[in-house]
Amino acid sequence: MTELPAQAAAVTRTFGHFVAVDQVDLEVRPGEVVGLLGANGAGKTTLIRLLLGLLRPSGGEIRLFGEPPSRRTRRRIGYVPQGLGLYEDLTTAENLAFSAAVYGEGAAAASLPAPLVPYGRTVVGSLPLGIQRTAAFTAALAHNPDLLVLDEPTSGVDPLARARLWETVAGAAAAGAGVLVTTHYMDEAGECDRLVIMAAGRVVARGTARDITGDARVTVVEPGSWAAAFGALEAAGLPVALVGRTLRVPGAAPDAVRRALGDLPAAVTTARATLEERFFELTLSSAQTEARP
Amino acid sequence: MTTPQAAGGGWWGTEEVCVRFGAALALDHVSFRAEPGRVSAVVGGDGAGRTTLLRCLAGALAPASGLVRRPAPLATGYLSAGSGTYPDLTVDENLAFRATAYRVPAGTARERSAELLARAGLDRVRNRLAGQLSGGMRQKLGVIAAMLHRPDLLVLDEPTTGVDPVSRSDLWWLIARAAAGGAAVVLATSYLDEAERAHGVLVLDAGIELASGTPGHIVAAMPGTLTAAGERPVGEAGRRAWRRAGGWRVWHPGPNGNGAAVRPDLQDAVTVAILARELARVPAGQEAR
Numbered sequence: 417m418t419e420l421p422a423q424a425a426a427v428t429r430t431f432g433h434f435v436a437v438d439q440v441d442l443e444v445r446p447g448e449v450v451g452l453l454g455a456n457g458a459g460k461t462t463l464i465r466l467l468l469g470l471l472r473p474s475g476g477e478i479r480l481f482g483e484p485p486s487r488r489t490r491r492r493i494g495y496v497p498q499g500l501g502l503y504e505d506l507t508t509a510e511n512l513a514f515s516a517a518v519y520g521e522g523a524a525a526a527s528l529p530a531p532l533v534p535y536g537r538t539v540v541g542s543l544p545l546g547i548q549r550t551a552a553f554t555a556a557l558a559h560n561p562d563l564l565v566l567d568e569p570t571s572g573v574d575p576l577a578r579a580r581l582w583e584t585v586a587g588a589a590a591a592g593a594g595v596l597v598t599t600h601y602m603d604e605a606g607e608c609d610r611l612v613i614m615a616a617g618r619v620v621a622r623g624t625a626r627d628i629t630g631d632a633r634v635t636v637v638e639p640g641s642w643a644a645a646f647g648a649l650e651a652a653g654l655p656v657a658l659v660g661r662t663l664r665v666p667g668a669a670p671d672a673v674r675r676a677l678g679d680l681p682a683a684v685t686t687a688r689a690t691l692e693e694r695f696f697e698l699t700l701s702s703a704q705t706e707a708r709p
Numbered sequence: 710m711t712t713p714q715a716a717g718g719g720w721w722g723t724e725e726v727c728v729r730f731g732a733a734l735a736l737d738h739v740s741f742r743a744e745p746g747r748v749s750a751v752v753g754g755d756g757a758g759r760t761t762l763l764r765c766l767a768g769a770l771a772p773a774s775g776l777v778r779r780p781a782p783l784a785t786g787y788l789s790a791g792s793g794t795y796p797d798l799t800v801d802e803n804l805a806f807r808a809t810a811y812r813v814p815a816g817t818a819r820e821r822s823a824e825l826l827a828r829a830g831l832d833r834v835r836n837r838l839a840g841q842l843s844g845g846m847r848q849k850l851g852v853i854a855a856m857l858h859r860p861d862l863l864v865l866d867e868p869t870t871g872v873d874p875v876s877r878s879d880l881w882w883l884i885a886r887a888a889a890g891g892a893a894v895v896l897a898t899s900y901l902d903e904a905e906r907a908h909g910v911l912v913l914d915a916g917i918e919l920a921s922g923t924p925g926h927i928v929a930a931m932p933g934t935l936t937a938a939g940e941r942p943v944g945e946a947g948r949r950a951w952r953r954a955g956g957w958r959v960w961h962p963g964p965n966g967n968g969a970a971v972r973p974d975l976q977d978a979v980t981v982a983i984l985a986r987e988l989a990r991v992p993a994g995q996e997a998r
Binding site for chain 1: 746748753754755756757843844845867870871872873874875876877878881882884885886888889890891899900901902905906907908914923924941951952953954955976979980983984987
């Protein structure tokens with residue numbers, strides 16, 4: 417049997433009375449890219465810290481490569497944190513050499529890939545964000561990790577640079593690494609083999625993007641004047657979203673929307689919900705359950 | 710030259726604006742229009758010139774040449790990238806201070822603040838210091854502070870970068886609300902799905918305008934054709950390929966292309982624009998990969 421790069425079984429973590437992670441089961445298999453989605457405060461970062469062995473679970477069990485997290489398992493993990501985790505006052509080459517030394521790799525592992533060669537002797541803090549990101553990925557991948565953990569790796573980059581970072585991630589997965597990645601950008605869910613959606617510390621959905629959106633639908637309004645229709649739907653307390661000149665109203669039936677529009681001229685239809693719209697529904701219904709006494 | 714003026718002809722924006730930082734040309738003859746009651750998105754990656762353009766529109770930076778049409782300072786709202794709130798003031802104090810600066814009567818300011826804070830889910834943190842808010846909450850406060858005086862032109866620099874989808878949806882509600890009230894809204898973003906929701910889009914790369922128009926217009930104007938592939942093609946075509954949705958897209962400058970044709974969306978069209986420029990700059994065989 418192949419060992420699982422990461423496995424959480426009924427993992428709970430509390431801080432005082434606050435339950436940050438609540439009975440979470442999660443697996444990352446070799447060669448698989450798992451996307452972890454959730455609003456702020458959903459428990460993603462705590463779960464990642466638990467998986468990295470930086471926090472201990474209050475309940476349940478974490479296993480990395482079949483054993484509890486330890487310094488030995490840490491060596492098999494590559495991690496790119498939200499802040500990229502580079503030393504801003506060291507040069508690119510120094511950062512990579514330091515990272516390689518920490519992982520017990522020789523100088524060969526620290527050699528610069530072509531895109532970083534022009535920046536080898538520049539301090540990282542003065543480099544464009546895109547180059548810093550490439551350096552962080554290079555540092556995280558230099559020791560050929562069996563588990564790659566990426567926390568919002570593509571925030572703020574142009575689409576071509578984003579595509580190239582995903583190419584790197586897919587390359588690591590194709591070479592057999594398990595990948596766990598968080599993102600706030602739903603378009604990137606298409607790069608993941610599986611998604612896990614968390615809300616209020618719990619897993620509220622898992623599967624492919626298609627599994628998760630299922631048959632969910634939203635009401636779509638094509639109004640004569642979007643501003644007038646926006647005002648009417650807003651006054652009725654409906655969750656209305658502007659998309660160009662059309663309005664989308666998740667979680668409201670077409671009849672309710674027509675009533676709210678009154679005499680305003682508009683075509684009201686329904687459309688398949690996007691992953692982002694389904695995500696809100698899951699997150700909001702979880703928040704409502706939470707608010708009940 | 711820069712002139713505060715009335716929106717005669719009904720638009721704010723720039724004409725042939727150039728901005729220099731030392732020897733570097735940060736904006737190279739950029740023309741851009743933001744119309745009242747519409748949301749315009751300025752997209753591009755790090756170093757594209759988005760912030761520089763927005764600073765010109767907000768009156769925070771004078772261009773080396775070209776024309777900026779913007780309303781008077783009191784009729785402009787501006788959220789700069791990564792800040793826009795005072796960390797040592799509470800949420801309420803931030804808005805009260807902003808209202809005073811923009812000469813909004815106290816009663817009106819209290820009424821508008823209460824309504825916008827409630828809708829953006831900030832009503833429970835009104836006495837919290839802005840410095841102690843989560844990133845998403847802080848951005849929402851920044852947008853509310855910038856629109857509280859109902860400006861004619863609302864300029865928002867990356868209001869949604871790094872913000873979770875729930876806060877992003879609240880931010881878009883605020884943006885739509887401002888536009889529905891008649892403001893010309895300009896926002897910088899690196900998310901193409903957001904740009905796709907805007908009425909007008911300007912794509913910048915290294916200070917140059919790569920494309921502009923409605924999202925539909927930019928997609929329709931994409932040169933050549935796209936095909937889908939399971940892996941990166943070998944040879945020269947590999948340079949014209951990028952990952953998308955778990956597979957590969959391949960761009961063909963001409964009409965032909967073997968493989969399943971793909972109808973491009975805005976993200977594809979913008980990627981093609983950036984790629985075409987890169988291919989023109991870096992001759993075959995000299996690429997850094």
